[in-house]
Amino acid sequence: MTVFLKIDADRCMGHGRCYSVAEGLLTDDEEGFVAQRGQVLEIPADRLADAEAAADACPEGAIRVVAAADA
Numbered sequence: 001m002t003v004f005l006k007i008d009a010d011r012c013m014g015h016g017r018c019y020s021v022a023e024g025l026l027t028d029d030e031e032g033f034v035a036q037r038g039q040v041l042e043i044p045a046d047r048l049a050d051a052e053a054a055a056d057a058c059p060e061g062a063i064r065v066v067a068a069a070d071a
């Protein structure tokens with residue numbers, strides 16, 4: 001099953017926890033926000049644990065792991 005990581009650009013406050021726990025999946029921009037703000041990323045099966053860790057780490061609830069890109 002394909003899963004997706006959705007990052008809400010409006011909720012992201014730049015705490016930087018997500019890319020700290022999901023290196024190689026998420027990166028930071030020059031202001032400390034996750035560079036993938038507002039994007040929907042298809043998650044390889046071997047990175048699912050990292051995607052879930054990133055979602056759990058975000059104190060703003062900006063990251064969700066979902067089963068469909070439009071969920």
Ligand code: SF4
Pocket residue numbers: 007011012013014015016017018019032033034057058059060061062063
């Ligand atoms: S942890 Fe949440 S608020 Fe912080 S950079 Fe990542 S998405 Fe944004």
